[in-house]
Amino acid sequence: MDGCVGRSSSMVTRRMTLSSAPLPKVLAIDDSELIHRLLRVRLQHEQLELHGATESDQGLRMARELMPDVILLDIEMEGMDGFEVLQALKSDVDLQDIPVIFISATASMEDRVRALDLGAIDFVGKPFEVVELKARVRSALRVQHLVKMLAQRAQVDGLTGLWNRTYFDRRLSQEFAEAQRHGRTVSLVMCDVDGFKRLNDERGHPFGDMVLERFAKILQGGRTSDVACRYGGEEFGIILPNTTGIEAIEVAERYRRAFEQEVWSAAAGKVVTASFGVSDMISLPQATSFNDLIASADAALYRAKLNGRNRVEAAIAPNPAS
Amino acid sequence: MRLSSDSTTVRSEFADDPDMSPIVELFIRELPHRLAAMHSALASSNFEQLRSLAHQLKGAAGGYGFPKLGEAAALVDQGIKDGCDPNVIRSRVGMLAALAARIRP
Numbered sequence: 001m002d003g004c005v006g007r008s009s010s011m012v013t014r015r016m017t018l019s020s021a022p023l024p025k026v027l028a029i030d031d032s033e034l035i036h037r038l039l040r041v042r043l044q045h046e047q048l049e050l051h052g053a054t055e056s057d058q059g060l061r062m063a064r065e066l067m068p069d070v071i072l073l074d075i076e077m078e079g080m081d082g083f084e085v086l087q088a089l090k091s092d093v094d095l096q097d098i099p100v101i102f103i104s105a106t107a108s109m110e111d112r113v114r115a116l117d118l119g120a121i122d123f124v125g126k127p128f129e130v131v132e133l134k135a136r137v138r139s140a141l142r143v144q145h146l147v148k149m150l151a152q153r154a155q156v157d158g159l160t161g162l163w164n165r166t167y168f169d170r171r172l173s174q175e176f177a178e179a180q181r182h183g184r185t186v187s188l189v190m191c192d193v194d195g196f197k198r199l200n201d202e203r204g205h206p207f208g209d210m211v212l213e214r215f216a217k218i219l220q221g222g223r224t225s226d227v228a229c230r231y232g233g234e235e236f237g238i239i240l241p242n243t244t245g246i247e248a249i250e251v252a253e254r255y256r257r258a259f260e261q262e263v264w265s266a267a268a269g270k271v272v273t274a275s276f277g278v279s280d281m282i283s284l285p286q287a288t289s290f291n292d293l294i295a296s297a298d299a300a301l302y303r304a305k306l307n308g309r310n311r312v313e314a315a316i317a318p319n320p321a322s
Numbered sequence: 323m324r325l326s327s328d329s330t331t332v333r334s335e336f337a338d339d340p341d342m343s344p345i346v347e348l349f350i351r352e353l354p355h356r357l358a359a360m361h362s363a364l365a366s367s368n369f370e371q372l373r374s375l376a377h378q379l380k381g382a383a384g385g386y387g388f389p390k391l392g393e394a395a396a397l398v399d400q401g402i403k404d405g406c407d408p409n410v411i412r413s414r415v416g417m418l419a420a421l422a423a424r425i426r427p
Contacts, residue, residue, distance in 0.1 A: 034382035037345045042385075044341065076377065105381035105396075127384025127392055 023049045024141050025066055029059030029085060030074035030103065035126070039072070042130050046137065056085045063095050070140045073120070075104035075111060083118060090119040097147055099140040103128065157230040159209060160216030168229035168237050169290075175241050176290040179281055187240040187248035187280035190297040191219075191255070194273045194309040196234035211264075211272055218258045222251060237294075245280035245314055252276040252312045260310060273310035277301025283315055331426045334387030342387070347427055349386045357419050360398075364415055372411070373402040376418075388425065394418040 026048050028039050036052040043050050051066055053059035056077055063071060071089070075082035082102065089095045099121040104111060112123045121143060122136050155167035163171070172188065179186045193199070193215055200208035212234060219228035219236055227239040240248050256276055264270050277300030279293050287293060296315040304313040334350075336342035356375060363372035376398035383392035398414045 032378045032382055034349065034378060035385070037348070038382065038385045041341050041345055074381075105377065126381035127389065 023047055024069040024144070025049045025051060026070045026072060026137060026141075027051045027053065027059065027062055027066060027068035028072040029053045029056065029077075029082075030072070031055065031077040032074070035074070035103075042133065043137070046134060048137070048141070056081075059085060060088055063089065063098065064092075067094070068098060069144045070137060071098055071100045072124075072137070073100050073102055075102055075115065083114065086115065086118045086120060097144075097151065099144050099147075101136055101140055157216075160213055160230050162216050162220060162236070163227060163229040165229065165232055168227075168231060168239070171227055171229075172237075172239050172290040172293065175239055176281070176287075176293065179241070184242055185244060185281045186293070187243045187245055187278060188293045188297045189238040189240065189248055189252045189255075189276055189278050190231065190294065190301045191236050191238070191252065191274050191276040192301060192305075193234040194275055194305075199272065214262055215259055215274060218255055218262075222255065226251065237297075243280070245278060245283050248278045248280055249312055249314050252278055256310065256312055275301060275304035275309050276312040277304055278312060278314040280315075330424065332388065332390070332421070332424045333426060335389070336387035337427070346386050349382075350425055350427055353422050353425065357422055360415055360418075364412060367408065369402045369408075369411070372415075373399055376402070379418075391418070391421055391425070394421050 024047070026043070028036060028050065030036060030039075030052070031054050033054065036054070039052070040050060048069075051062060051068065053062050059071075059073075062068075073082050073085060077085075082104070086100055086102075089098065089100060096119070100119065101122045101124060102112075102115040102120045103124050103126055105126040115123055121140055124133055124136055155164055156162070157164040172186075175186045178184070193211060196208065196211070199211060212230075215236070216228070216230065219238060222228065222238070223240075225241055226243075227241075229237045229239070231237040238251075240251065243251070253276075256274060259274050260271060262272065264272060277297045279296035279300060281287060281293065284292055284296055287296075300313040300315045304311045307313065334342070334346045336346055356379060360372055360375045363369070363375060376395045379395035380392050380399050383389070383395060394414070394417055398411065398418060401411050401414050
């Protein structure tokens, strides 16, 4: 009785023991059901989650939905062939970093070169050797793991662990476009540690670094939907999706108070503060790009500095209806 | 390539692999339907259809432990691609069918 039951339950067990790290997803795009059956059996003991598409369009759609870690792609399919699918994948910013392994029965040298030149990471001929196929999938998964790690590292600020400027620009531009498309709003808080240069000069760089780290920690401890980034130097930007300017002012005010109340053991009695500028899309109906949001929040931040620092200023009157 | 005189049975290279045997058996059960579809495509001179069927078999048969069947399907695929005479194609489909007829679970 243990034969069949044992095998199916071992699949479940494996998934459960690894639940801390989700299994890597592999998407196979091939118009032959024979190949899908084969892959399902041949890859069933690998640590991965296999998905299949039998048509190009369906394959592209599933790639967007699943964001697989590796794509196995057949070259010769009806309709859009594998080369076209590969081109579509590589011209989509969200999908272009997914490694693609080509599978083809033709496997002419020209095809292999063309596939690699179009951005495929590897090539397996049909009928494939099982051991080789598994090894190539594993190898592509390793590459993808590193690519993901590098991509993330390249967007994280080393000192504070917040998102960096590169990520900030990309994310704000995305949120701005999405808000425009769906008639939603986005708010932006730009903030800056008051008198940071003097702090650095008087207390030394290690103290300055500590100030930035603690400020970052406060900004990071806000609402989960808010995106805190280090904009550069002592300036930070927080993207608040689906948030009105008035709500954003309240959020900024909470950060301001929390920072003001920090206790600095290395400088007893010293109060370190920050100033905040808020902008939002509703108060800027003429905004055509996310840069307008930044400029407006920066102008508000400048006003906060002029008006005595340690305060929140907004680009809008708090009650736009009046 | 002469296969007509050979009447020994052919088994999958993976017939004894417990993971593989269910899908190998399914492959064998479906094979007559695939061949019928190829014959009918041949009869109506639908070479595009015939080539697509042969191509799928070429890519998959080896994976199911029937490399010779894959090679025979490749000859059909290649023959149509090269624009061979329909009689050549017919004889190649015949060889493929003869080989398929020897396959046993």
